[in-house]
Amino acid sequence: MEYRQLYKKHKRAVQYGICAVFLIITGLIYLAGRKNASVSENTFADNVVSSSIEDSWHMESESSVEDIYVYICGHVNSPGVVKCLKGTRLYEAVAMAGGADDLADMSAVNLAALVADGERIYIPAYGEDISVIEEQTEGIVNINKATESELMTLPGIGSSRAADIVRYRTDNGRFQTIEDIMKVSGIKEAAFNKIKNYICV
Incomplete structure (x- = not known):
């Protein structure tokens, strides 16, 4: 009997209290949902950035791979x-040229x-003067790089x-050895000699 009287007496306060609890619970659920959504968005953004960085790295790595040709002599x-x-x-x-010999x-x-x-x-070799050797090779025409004018300085x-x-050279790529120049029409062994x-190449 006392509970009913108390309820009647404080009915409005009880109703307000129930409403307040309902609003608090609703607010907590909403905030939890927002937090999860924010985490998902951040995770998605991180994945996108990470993927972009990885793709860029792969592209840079692929672009840096290039074959070159070097003449190792002596x-x-x-x-x-x-x-x-x-x-x-x-x-x-x-090492690709067989490694250095005993005199190197x-x-x-x-x-x-x-x-x-x-x-x-x-x-x-031991005792050789590289500067002298370089002077001796001055005037040598690189058939992979020479212009038509430079090639015309060669005998014949x-x-x-x-x-x-x-x-x-343009159609078939660089010459691998000096002997390859004999593959050019009109250059036979006599002209090569x-x-x-x-x-040089």
């Missing part, structure tokens, strides 16, 4: 043109240096033959 076991990746160090290129003075060259496409690198090479060399001491 005191190595298999002198010649070696194919390697851009960013290769000299010690790696020397490896302290005379920078083994940690990066090699460049089309570069000619001479590995000297006129304007039409120089144009043929450049055209062949005239220029072989004046060309």
Whole structure:
């Protein structure tokens, strides 16, 4: 009996209390939902950013992969043109050329240096003066880089033959050895013998 009287007496206060509790519970549910949604959005954004960074890294890695050709000569076991990746160090290129022979003075060259496409690198013997060797090779025409005018400085090479060399190089890629120049129409062994001491790759 007392509960009913108390309820009647405080009916409005009880109703307000119930409404307040309902609103509090509703508010808590709403805030919890917002928090979960925010976490999901942040996770999605993080995934998108991470994916973009990873894709960019892969694209950069792929673009940095490039084949180059370097002429390693002098005191190595298999002198010649070696194919390697851009960013290769000299010690790696020397290994691709069969490694240094017993006479090679490896302290005379920078083994940690990066090699460049089309570069000619001479590995000297003990006691050899690299500066003298470089002077001796001045005037040598690189048939992979030379212009038509530069090719015309070679014995027996006129304007039409120089144009043929450049055209062949453009259509078929770089020459791997100096002997490959005989693949150009009109350059046979006799013509090659005239220029072989004046060309390199």
